[in-house]
Amino acid sequence: MRTTKPLADIEAAQDVTKPSVTRSAADSKQMRKQAGTWLKQLRAAAGLSQIDLAAQLGLKYYTFVSQVENGFGRVPTESMANWAAALQVDPSSFARHLLSFYEPELYRLLFGSEK
Amino acid sequence: MSNVIAFRREERSAAWRRHELQQIVTSLGPVLRADPARAWDTGTTEIGDPQFYLLRQEPDESCDMCISRVGSVYVVEDGEGRVLFDGANLAALGEKAVAFLRKDRGQIIASLALAWIGLRHFVHDKVEALMAEGEDMLVHVAPQLAAFV
Numbered sequence: 001m002r003t004t005k006p007l008a009d010i011e012a013a014q015d016v017t018k019p020s021v022t023r024s025a026a027d028s029k030q031m032r033k034q035a036g037t038w039l040k041q042l043r044a045a046a047g048l049s050q051i052d053l054a055a056q057l058g059l060k061y062y063t064f065v066s067q068v069e070n071g072f073g074r075v076p077t078e079s080m081a082n083w084a085a086a087l088q089v090d091p092s093s094f095a096r097h098l099l100s101f102y103e104p105e106l107y108r109l110l111f112g113s114e115k
Numbered sequence: 116m117s118n119v120i121a122f123r124r125e126e127r128s129a130a131w132r133r134h135e136l137q138q139i140v141t142s143l144g145p146v147l148r149a150d151p152a153r154a155w156d157t158g159t160t161e162i163g164d165p166q167f168y169l170l171r172q173e174p175d176e177s178c179d180m181c182i183s184r185v186g187s188v189y190v191v192e193d194g195e196g197r198v199l200f201d202g203a204n205l206a207a208l209g210e211k212a213v214a215f216l217r218k219d220r221g222q223i224i225a226s227l228a229l230a231w232i233g234l235r236h237f238v239h240d241k242v243e244a245l246m247a248e249g250e251d252m253l254v255h256v257a258p259q260l261a262a263f264v
Contacts (some may be wrong), residue, residue, distance in 0.1 A: 028175030050161045055119045062119050063183040064196035066160035072168045072178040074194050 033071030035101035040069045042087045056086040074102055120185060131157060131184070135205060136153060139167050142209025146216050169216075180212060196199045 004088050042096040043053055045063075050069070054062035057079065061098035067073040075098055130138075140147075140155070147153050152172040159165055160183070169180040178194045189208050191200045200211045 015239075025173055025176045032175075032177075037160070040164070051119050060120060060195065060198055061183070061185055061190050061192070063160060063164065063166065063181065063185060063190055064192055066158070066166060067178060067181045067192070067196070068165070068166070068184075069161075070158040072156070072158065072166075072170070072181065073194055073196065074177075102142075 006069040020094070029071065031101045031104065032074060035074070035098060036071040038101070039075070039083075039087075042089060043069075046086070046088050048086070053086055057082055074098075119189070131160075131167065135165075135184070136167070138205050140207060142206065142213060143169060143216075146213055180216065182208070182212070 018095035043050070048056070050065040051062045054065050056099075059065070064073060068075055068086065080095045081091045083113075087094070096107075096111070136157075143155070145167070149154070149193070154170045154172055154176070156168045157166060157171060158168065164183055164185050167177045167182040169182075170176050180194065181192045183190045183192070186202055187203055189203065189205050190198060191208055191212050192198050197245050199215055200208050202208055
């Protein structure tokens with residue numbers, strides 16, 4: 001039976017880098033790579049391979065999981081809940097954390113500088 | 116039971132073969148040349164399948180299209196994970212990919228053209244109405260000047 005783990009437990013063990021104020025294309029790319037690394041850590045903590053995760057997400061090929069973890073793609077907003085469920089984390093915290101990587105200015109507007 | 120298509124590990128090689136990468140770059144050449152803001156990069160999956168990422172430099176160097184080799188199948192996905200094409204013939208997939216990207220660009224141009232036409236009609240209607248009003252007023256207030264309108 002799966003349980004949803006609070007992200008705080010996972011975040012506490014990780015070095016989470018917060019975005020800088022101004023964002024160039026290179027910054028965005030770097031943030032996506034960091035998001036990918038974080039997602040990879042979550043997947044490892046859940047004991048899933050990329051193929052396992054893709055299966056749970058209902059993807060035909062597992063390659064998009066790799067695209068996201070390598071920082072070249074983003075978790076689509078409409079499937080964030082599914083990703084959170086597959087990775088066994090709280091969906092709200094998961095989405096918020098991804099927002100900090102993908103849209104750091106919006107994250108700062110919504111949540112300030114808090115972690 | 117997994118519904119994900121994957122193949123046995125021993126069939127894989129981690130890097131693109133030279134002729135594969137050449138085929139991809141050749142196929143996408145028109146797209147790359149037409150838009151200097153385009154770039155590309157490569158990577159691998161967890162189990163060593165190679166990936167090719169077609170990037171858009173601005174605004175955020177994001178991936179517009181990803182081509183992967185999974186066993187003997189080539190998979191073309193967009194930047195949001197939608198499978199666009201898959202098959203064993205890389206050259207054919209390359210052609211489809213270029214057609215898809217050009218259609219995308221064409222749609223953008225068509226949308227802009229429509230927006231421009233709409234704007235022109237709007238401005239034309241409003242300006243014509245204002246001009247007609249002004250002309251009307253001039254005829255009543257200064258008939259002598261109306262001859263010059």
